[in-house]
Amino acid sequence: MEGVSKRYPGTLAVDNVDFEARVGEVHALMGENGAGKSTLMKILAGSFDDYTGRIFIGGSQREANLHSPAIAKENGIGMIYQELSLARPISIAENLLVGRLPVRYGFLLDKRAMIAEAKRCLERVGLDIDPMTTLEEISQHEAQLVEIAKVLGNMPCILVMDEPTSALSREEVDRLFEIIQQLKRAGLTIIYISHHLSEVFRIADRVTVLRDGRKIATKDISEVTPVDVVQMMVGKRIDEFYSKRKAVIGEPVLKVRNLTRRGFFHNVSFHASRGEILGIAGLSGAGRTELARSMCGLDPLDDGDVELGGDFVPPESYQESVRRGLFYLSEDRKSDGLFLRLPVQQNLVSVLIPWNTTLGIYSSRNDARVARDMIRQLEIVTASALTDAGTLSGGNQQKVLLGKWLAGRPRVLVLDEPTRGVDVSAKMKIHDAVMEVADQGNTVILISSDLPELVGLSDRVVVMRNGHLIGEMRKEQLSEESVLLAANGQMERANA
Amino acid sequence: MLKRMRLGALYEILGIYLIALLLVAIGRFVSPQFLTNENFLNILNGVVLLGMAAAGMAFVTYSGNMADLSFPSIMAFSGIITVAALPLGLIPALAIGVLAGMAIGAMNGIVVGALKANPILWTLAVSFFMEGFMRFTWSNNQVYPDTAPGTSGAAFIQLFRVSAGPVPLTVLVMIGMFIAGHFVMTRTRFGIETKLVGSSRETARTSGINVRRVILLDFLVAALAASTAGIFLASMNKLGVFYLGLGYDFKAVTAVVIGGMMLSGGRGHLFGVLGGVLVIGLMSNIMDFLGVTSFRQNIVTGGVFILVVGLHQYLLRKRGKDYA
Numbered sequence: 034m035e036g037v038s039k040r041y042p043g044t045l046a047v048d049n050v051d052f053e054a055r056v057g058e059v060h061a062l063m064g065e066n067g068a069g070k071s072t073l074m075k076i077l078a079g080s081f082d083d084y085t086g087r088i089f090i091g092g093s094q095r096e097a098n099l100h101s102p103a104i105a106k107e108n109g110i111g112m113i114y115q116e117l118s119l120a121r122p123i124s125i126a127e128n129l130l131v132g133r134l135p136v137r138y139g140f141l142l143d144k145r146a147m148i149a150e151a152k153r154c155l156e157r158v159g160l161d162i163d164p165m166t167t168l169e170e171i172s173q174h175e176a177q178l179v180e181i182a183k184v185l186g187n188m189p190c191i192l193v194m195d196e197p198t199s200a201l202s203r204e205e206v207d208r209l210f211e212i213i214q215q216l217k218r219a220g221l222t223i224i225y226i227s228h229h230l231s232e233v234f235r236i237a238d239r240v241t242v243l244r245d246g247r248k249i250a251t252k253d254i255s256e257v258t259p260v261d262v263v264q265m266m267v268g269k270r271i272d273e274f275y276s277k278r279k280a281v282i283g284e285p286v287l288k289v290r291n292l293t294r295r296g297f298f299h300n301v302s303f304h305a306s307r308g309e310i311l312g313i314a315g316l317s318g319a320g321r322t323e324l325a326r327s328m329c330g331l332d333p334l335d336d337g338d339v340e341l342g343g344d345f346v347p348p349e350s351y352q353e354s355v356r357r358g359l360f361y362l363s364e365d366r367k368s369d370g371l372f373l374r375l376p377v378q379q380n381l382v383s384v385l386i387p388w389n390t391t392l393g394i395y396s397s398r399n400d401a402r403v404a405r406d407m408i409r410q411l412e413i414v415t416a417s418a419l420t421d422a423g424t425l426s427g428g429n430q431q432k433v434l435l436g437k438w439l440a441g442r443p444r445v446l447v448l449d450e451p452t453r454g455v456d457v458s459a460k461m462k463i464h465d466a467v468m469e470v471a472d473q474g475n476t477v478i479l480i481s482s483d484l485p486e487l488v489g490l491s492d493r494v495v496v497m498r499n500g501h502l503i504g505e506m507r508k509e510q511l512s513e514e515s516v517l518l519a520a521n522g523q524m525e526r527a528n529a
Numbered sequence: 530m531l532k533r534m535r536l537g538a539l540y541e542i543l544g545i546y547l548i549a550l551l552l553v554a555i556g557r558f559v560s561p562q563f564l565t566n567e568n569f570l571n572i573l574n575g576v577v578l579l580g581m582a583a584a585g586m587a588f589v590t591y592s593g594n595m596a597d598l599s600f601p602s603i604m605a606f607s608g609i610i611t612v613a614a615l616p617l618g619l620i621p622a623l624a625i626g627v628l629a630g631m632a633i634g635a636m637n638g639i640v641v642g643a644l645k646a647n648p649i650l651w652t653l654a655v656s657f658f659m660e661g662f663m664r665f666t667w668s669n670n671q672v673y674p675d676t677a678p679g680t681s682g683a684a685f686i687q688l689f690r691v692s693a694g695p696v697p698l699t700v701l702v703m704i705g706m707f708i709a710g711h712f713v714m715t716r717t718r719f720g721i722e723t724k725l726v727g728s729s730r731e732t733a734r735t736s737g738i739n740v741r742r743v744i745l746l747d748f749l750v751a752a753l754a755a756s757t758a759g760i761f762l763a764s765m766n767k768l769g770v771f772y773l774g775l776g777y778d779f780k781a782v783t784a785v786v787i788g789g790m791m792l793s794g795g796r797g798h799l800f801g802v803l804g805g806v807l808v809i810g811l812m813s814n815i816m817d818f819l820g821v822t823s824f825r826q827n828i829v830t831g832g833v834f835i836l837v838v839g840l841h842q843y844l845l846r847k848r849g850k851d852y853a
Contacts, residue, residue: 331735355737369731374795375724383725383736390718437736 037086039072046072048246049086054191059213059223061237061254065266066482069246070226074193077224078112079105091190111189113180113197125171126151126164129183154182158212174205181212192216193224196317198232210236228316230259230521244268259518260526267484267513278468280492283307286476287359287445289328292337297323298500301337305445310467310477312491314516320500321480322364325447329361330354341445356387358444362434362451364480370434373423377415378404380422380433384441407436412462428459435463445476452486464490484513498522545788545804552811560818566695568814573700576810578758578765580703580803582777583784584710585754587802591714592747593727593794594641594648596782602659603630603752604759604774609663611760612672612685612769619681627756633659634752635745642744656778663771671770689764699761706754711799719746727794783834784809791841 034052038045047069054060064070076084082100090097090108099105120128126147127134135146151164158178168176177197184192194213198206213223213236227233233240234254241251242265249265285304292301298320305311315321326332328339330351339346339359347353351361363370372380381404382389389396404418411432415425422433431452438446448467452460467490471477481487487494494506496519504524506515519527556563582600589597611626637655641648674682691698714720722743726733734740758777763769788805790797809830816826 351734352737352739361735363735369729369735372725372728372732372795375728379725383738386718386721386738393717393719395716395718395721 034073034077034086034088037073037076037084037088039076039081039084045246047076047084050243050246050248052241052248053251054222054224055239056190056222057217057220058238059217059225059236061233061240062224062226062243063228063233063240063262063266064243065484068243068266070243071195072246073243074112074195074224074226077105077110077191077193078102079110106187106189109188109190111184111187111192113177113184113192113194120168122167122169124165124167125155125162125179128168128179129154129164129186131183133186154186155179157185158182159208159215172205174201174208177201177209178212185216189221191222191224193226195226196228197225198227198229206232228521230262230518230523233262234259242266259521259523260514263514263517267517278472280310280471281308281474282492283309283474286342287478288340290338290340292324292328292339293335294323294327294333295335296500297327298497301497301502303495303502303505305476305478307474307476308471309492310471310479310490312479312481312487312494313497314487314494314506314520315497316520317482318499319497319520321497322449324497325361325449325478325480329359329447331361355384355441358442359447360384360438360441360443360445361447362438362449364449364453366430366434371422371430371437374421376419377408377413377422377425377433378418381407381418381436381440384437403440407440410439411436411466428455431455432459432463435466439466439470443470443475445478446470447478447480449480450482451479452481452483460486484516488513488516494519496520496524545801545808549804549807549811552808552815556811556815556818559815563815563818570695570697572807572810572814574697575813576806577697577699577703578762579777579780579784579809580806581699581706581754581758581761582781583788583802583806584703584706584799585751585758586781587710587785587788587790587797587799588714588723588747588750589648590782590785590790590792591727591794591797592723592744593730594744594747595792595794596649596778596785597634597637597652597748597751597755598649598778599633599637599652599655599659600751600755600778600781601774601776602656602663602771603633603755604762604777605663605769605771606630606633606659607756607759608763608773609667609672609769609771612674612682612763615674615681615685617681619684622681622685623760626760627753630756630759631749631752634748634750634755637752638745638748639741641748642741660771667771669771671768673768676767686764686767689761702757702761706757707799707803710750710754713750714799719743723747724795727796729795779834780809780830783830783837786834786841787837792838 034050037047037050037052039047050069050073052073062070062074075081077088077099079099079102088097088099089095097108099108129151130147135143135150137143148164155162155164158181160175160178160182162171162175168179171179197209201209217223225233225237237254239251239253240257240262242249242262244266283306285306287305289304290302293299301324313321313324323332327334330346330349330353334348341357341359344357346357346359367373372383378400382400385403386395389399401418407413408415408418413432413436414429422430425433435451451467452463455463464486467477467479479487479490488511491511492508494511494516495502496504496506498520503522504519506519506527515527562568582604586597586600589595607626607630610629611622614622614625617625633655637652640646640651674685676682676686689699693701714723722733722738725736725738726740726743730740759774762773766773784805785802786792786805787808788797788802790802812829812833813826816829
């Protein structure tokens, strides 16, 4: 790839990147969220018809115009995304051969040929299971191997894997790596996207680091250390962005003891105090969202208890949590954060319903004022308070989502990715509001994959890994490097 | 652009009454007897039970659960039970009949709310089960009240027939139900929460709303309305039997949808639904004047339903509300 760029409205997601992967190598692609890894790979997969720059494949001097997924496939590019593209209720064989099912007499499904072909596909990834099993009956790991087998069925010469291990156990990761080694020996080029340093250092031959859409460097893995890679990812940025807030931290208000939900998180204990912004760091799949949802009563808990201001919060009773001022801001505003089809005003007052009700009768007297104040405070750009929330831009939708919870006057506000996919100015406004909530003596718990945000806002950070709380970092220990190392399980180096 | 948006909003509120006026004009054109007080009462009498049912159905639609197809069985069941309980006196019989219907509503509300069953399939199954149950229990027979003068049975069959001046009791009850329903939908916590649940069930849950309770209440309100309609229907026919109420499921949904309530939930209002009921009554009355048989009238009602649902979908797309 030479001088490749891709512009989204408002941002240059990939900026003039040269990228080269050799035959028979595992090439890791690393960078923070928003660094442009996924966009770069989507260009390769033919997802965009408006990228600029030139791409050459397989030593050919002819430029490959990867303007559609079909063309990318013809050029031998296979993609394995985080979310599997398999249909669950049908058999492995049908999933593998979708689009090229063997037929007899032009229309009858040739079942025997299908099973035989599916078996051959599965052998290539070392899976020995009956191809007529449905996807529902096999494990996540096996499903992933089926996905790989499916992509290999198209005879790719380049295989892109985006965070392939996020849902796998340690043994399963080992098996996946064996298969990657086999594919490499067979002459495939594998591009491996991951946040997990340990995996990259185990499997990759070379590593390319992206930052803010640009390529920082491509290095042989033997030349670099994990700390070098982290420094390349983070860069030497001085963030004026985060004003140095002087946190006034009071007595502990939220105490969480031995929280366990089997399969998601285990024995998690921590506390958070008045006036404090407590960050929760971790890689995707570490169990942060699951912990937050269960802690607030949205999802079940197997064990442990949550104490808010001296009282126990009943499990699995989110209404009760909301009544007591323990709020959870959803990471996905579209599916369960906002009422997209209802006006901004209705969204902003939706948490206040119990407080505005007397004897079952709802008083809408304050609705307009609450909405007006919140629109002003958060500088929400909307035609009017009665515009449907779904018509707003992403950043303004996110402000409405935050405003809805601010209007409810939180005691403990749990924010899950509060600035995902929003522009810089909306982000700053949201950060200001979050700091203000803490300054008023409330508690904020912040889950964010945006490292500068997590480091810039948090007064203290607890680190989760594989469902366990593995450590805690004080304000003065916080830096993007240290948090990233800690999230990768290198606590000692992080605190060094 | 802005002007068109306003027109769209105006249509949502007044559109159905404009259509009703248009139908009145057509009716005047079809027959000179159309514009008489007597015919107007005829029209009202023809749709008054449908109106009661639609007022309840609207709550289910508003909550995003599309329709309660167990309406016919709720109506028949509460009718039969009321008639069977008449020896206990009129008021106890009415209370028992309404409670019987609401028991079905409670079951629907729990299964759809707590177990997240598909409302259409579940209520369809309940309807099927209840029909079989009633046929079995009463051996396919009709249940008659004792209508000797002075008995509670005699009073019961008068329910459908008494008037306050020129206005029948049924019409008063229907209008009362719409006014009360409108108040509940727009002014109570339960009504607001129904709107939120109807707009997005998941978001309502993560906003701290007890979604299960709201949906249970919606099905209870619907069953209360259906039972009331069913009891008047039994009074009208002077008997209770498993097939009374047939067709009220679909006709009620038609009135709700014509009245501007979106099947996807959270949008619309009860006075639109009342307009939808009137439009159905007017259409049917005009077709009566034209001598259209009732089977052919069904074709027209079904056709209108298809048209309106198609139009809704088209308008939604046109406004670029694919986020909805």
